Amino acid sequence: MTGDLPVPSPDSSSLTEFSLIRQFFTRQAVKNSSTRLGIGDDCALLAIPDGYELALTTDTMVENVHFFAGADPEQLGHKLLAVNLSDLAAMGAQPLSVMLALTLPVVDEHWLTAFAKGFLALAERYSVDLIGGDTTSGPLTLTVQAMGLVPRGKALMRSMAKPGDLIFMTGFLGDAGLGLKIKQGYHCNNPDAALMRFNRPDPRVDAGLALRDIATACIDLSDGLAGDLGHILAQSNAGACLDWEALPLSEAVLAYIQDTGDWLMPLTAGDDYELCFTVSPENTAAFEAACQFACKKIGVIESEPGLRLNKSGHIQALQVKAYEHFS
């Protein structure tokens, strides 16, 4: 814990930094034998089982950047953990534990109760231990670091796609992007599913675990398919061609495209938190026959650099881009 500038408070507050964390976030028992020490000391302690590596990721969400002011705190708590578990899923890692760094403008017990409810419900679902954190005052900024276990050498890398590999993705594309459009004022006849995908993404943990021995490369779709697949292509020194007709688009997204002409939205909008992965051609048939989760073949890895789209037989270059903050 860091020291702070403000004047020491001679009267002990009912909600101090330490009691805050305890009151709202430590109502759960430790779930993993790996958790040797949780909240309450200078550090947490993890024991990693033999034959495993620890996967670590961190993601920050900032008010008015990643979520709107006044966003539902229970959904925020869920989403903050979900986007980190999604990174673990993209490595094929089993979620283990998290640390939570909360910067809060005020202590709002109602907000904290709802935020913790959303956060801890998802943690419970995947037996994730909250093992530490830091609580500071300041503009609303939420950072999670998530840890997961993956058998040594089995992690799914972005760099291992090969020309000829087939490209798959889980779930649907662009629903979260449509949810954002709806929040920004777009009228949709059936907004609920798209808003749910934007507000409460489901990390594809089970799919990630199932892909450990199958996928050659994997990434989660946080910044849009074009940009995220672009990372696989850049790190694998390869290109790709996507098949427009094969993209898993919901009826609501198809209606949005028909209505607006904005067919690039599902390719560039972020926040879907589906997995995009590649499978070698010799494994594809067996994979498709045995696959236990919803996914769709959407394209192929090619040796020629760049990302292309086959749309009604016309192949066009797609500029590889992702949402960027600083531009």
Place this chain on the structure above:
Amino acid sequence: MTGDLPVPSPDSSSLTEFSLIRQFFTRQAVKNSSTRLGIGDDCALLAIPDGYELALTTDTMVENVHFFAGADPEQLGHKLLAVNLSDLAAMGAQPLSVMLALTLPVVDEHWLTAFAKGFLALAERYSVDLIGGDTTSGPLTLTVQAMGLVPRGKALMRSMAKPGDLIFMTGFLGDAGLGLKIKQGYHCNNPDAALMRFNRPDPRVDAGLALRDIATACIDLSDGLAGDLGHILAQSNAGACLDWEALPLSEAVLAYIQDTGDWLMPLTAGDDYELCFTVSPENTAAFEAACQFACKKIGVIESEPGLRLNKSGHIQALQVKAYEHFS
């Protein structure tokens, strides 16, 4: 990495989220064999050697809360890492790697260059790998998670102090607090040392490692001796009596007390980042004879709860308190 609300940028910026991290923070080679995968994938991967546990801590620093607007970015980079390494030191953990979550209002190349210089110089000193992070736009908020290695069962806990144990601390008490007073306008004839302790604390990594087999309990002094020792007392179900005459006070702090009468300052001011630890009476003589780092015996653990101060033979209760944000 999380998706963001802002509109996608059709023109690729020269400084995107990803190139930012690469440009400023990846100029160092990987130093630890434990680092199986660093920056650039959905997760980093760590391999933990047999017989070791991983210690993890996180600390956030917020502009106008933990540091003043316009603070020197090189010192900030140093301090952000130092306060996290200090938590590792307090567990007796060898620093291994860090993740860095930066929330920045603008991309200021000069600021980032200086910040990275301070951060990476300290990382280099302790062979710490920067293995991942997240860069977001928003109010200046800096979060580090630090990982370290400690032999299984050897971590220094807050909860293991016993009545009769002697209380020690490294270095000097209250110099960082005096540095803060100077920054707030207090006139000091020799301000440099106190300002240096406030701006560029040295984590007591070597002391922490040396204490693994000696100390019964340990904590780092981030929030003030009274509050931090209070955590040891609370978790060890014990009390303590400090000896005022034994406290390691610099000439500058003594002059401040003489000048202002504020003798509580060194006991309650934060940011010293020294280690406070306890040693059993039977080990004390051997420890003092063999000790390779500067430290001083400042008191004793007692069975009676509460924190007391023996000041010129008069024993008075000290209210256990630390800097708190929310009060």
